[in-house]
Amino acid sequence: MTLTARPGAGPATGSTGDPVAPNYHPLPVTVADAEGAWVRDIDGRRYLDLLAGYSALNFGHRHPALVAAAHAQLDRVTLTSRAFGNDQLGPFCAELTALLGRDAVSSTTGRPTGTERPLTTVLPMNTGAEAVETGIKLARRWGYEVRGVPPGRARIVVAAGSFHGRTTTIVGFSTDPDARDGFGPFTPGFDVVPYGDAAALREAIGPDTVAVLLEPVQGEAGVVVPPAGYLPAVRAACDEAGILFVADEVQSGLGRTGALLATRAAGTEADVYLLGKALGGGIVPLSAVVADAxxxxxxxxGRHGSTFGGNPLACAVGRAVVALLADGGYTDRARTLGEVLHRGLATMVDRGAVAVRGTGLWAGIDVVPGARPDAGREVCEQMLRRGFLVKDTHGVTVRLSPPLVITSDELLAALDALGEVLAART
Ligand SMILES: Cc1ncc(COP(=O)(O)O)c(C=O)c1O
Known part of the structure; x- marks a missing residue:
């Protein structure tokens, strides 16, 4: 079979004639339509989607309840701006806080995660990066107004290997040269510590620190799960210093890890949660900052805002997403299918995989490097030829984040294919 290349679908060349800017290096497939866990290309070939829009499609493509909510809202009102109220914003915020509040018992430890700062309030934005920017502004302002940090001195502790988005402030504290280099000068005020090292984090907290900002599982880094006890230790360090723990759950949140929130699955609680991706049901960009009032x-x-943030179309879809998550069925599914996934992947170590990591329906696989420096990409191209969509990260890592609607048989078929592709590398 030959792989189809079309404008905007092929290698990133930036060549004359391609009207699409070269800031991505997509696999050579051009999707025309999709349903559930499956997509179809412009030549009618079907692929099982094992990336799910980097977790934005947790409920699969065009989930009927989400599409119905969007259609219904399209026929009523789509945008008011926050200059006026709309009848979806309040219910969305209330239903999201109710959902998060109900789950405030760790699904792993069974103990209440409890926090002195209940999650009562939502600030809706659009993209994940905007939620992170909002979290940074929030922490700084809170640091000055509540913690009494002298003006202009606020600092935030972040982790090496993190991925929080693409704005200039965010890439300024990225440790990935591709993301960071050539975009300075950067916003000051960030202290980068090794991920997973609670002692280093504690050491980095000083009198001007206002917050710690972390992914509870590092997604883009290759699905890196921190050592057990790390997130509770972060919580304790934040409590001792009287600062905010801001958890970026844009990718890890809303079911992916087999829990509503990965922070809670680790037995602890953040003060501020940043949500995105799946919150918009794969239909609209919708992110949220959730914290105490x-x-x-x-x-x-006047201190923060966004023209589209909290728009009625996005809020209507967000409400439908919250409703889908309410009975815990999707998170349970991610947990049980995650066991299938990780059992399968464990058999591939030393058979084409150097290491496998992950939690729930989410995995990073470091593949045996071959002749090509982008060994992960090579594996993705081979999987594509077999009808499976997966994506590489950082050269040698393949990342899997299938939609939570995938069936066990589909997952097993994907694991078989991956096992064969990897075994051919040894
Ligand atoms: C943890 C995390 N935070 C923030 C973002 C940025 O989200 P967006 O691409 O919607 O700006 C991402 C995107 O991958 C992410 O994984």
Whole structure:
């Protein structure tokens, strides 16, 4: 079979004639339509989607309940701006906080995760990066107004290997040269510590620190799960210093790890949660900053905003997403299918895989390097030829984040194919 290349689908060349900017290096497949865990290309060939829009499609493509919610709202009102109210915003915020509140018992330890700062309030934005930017602004303002940090001195502790988005402030504290180099000068005020090292994190907290910002599982880094006890230790360090723990759950949140929130699955609780991706059901960009009213209260009128943030179309879809998550069925599914996934992947270590990591329906596989420096890409291309969509990260890592609607048989078929592709590398 020959792989189809079309404008915007082929290698990133930036060549004359391709009207699509070369800031991505997509696999050579051009999707025309999709349903559930499956997509079809412009030549009618079907592929099982094992990336799910980097977790934005947790409920699969065009989930009927989400599409129905979007259609219904399209026929009513789509955008008001926050200059006026709309009848979806309040219910969305209330239903999201109710969902997160109900789950405030760790699915792993069974103990209440409890926090002194209940999650009562939502600030909706659009993209994940905007949620992170909002979290940074929130932490700084809170640090000045509540913690009494001298003006202009606020610092935030972040982790090496993190991925929080692509704005200039965010890439400024990235440790990935591809993401960072050539975009300075950068926003000051960030202290980068090794991920998973609670002692180093504690050491980095100083009198001007206002927050720790972390992914509870590092997604783009290759699905890196921190050592057990790390996130509770971060919580303890934040409590001792009287600062905010801001958890970026844009990719890890809303079911992916087999829990509503990965932070909770680790037996602890953040003060501020950043959500995105799956919150918009794969239909609209929708992100949210969720925290206590006393924390979010520092962002009063005029201090932050977004024309599209909290728009009725996105909120209507967000409400339908919250409703899908309410009975815990999808998170249970991610947990049980995750066991199938990780059992299968474990058999591939030393058979084409150097290491496998992950949690729930989410995995990173470091493949045996071959002749090509981009060994991960090579594996993805081979999987594509077999009818499976997967994506590489950082050269040698292949990342799997199938939609939570995938069936066990589909997952097993994908594991068989991956096992064969990897075994051919040894
Ligand atoms: C943990 C995390 N935070 C933030 C972002 C940025 O989200 P967006 O691409 O919607 O700006 C991502 C995207 O992959 C992410 O994985």
């Amino acid at each position: 006393a924390v979010l209260g520092v962002l009063g009128p």
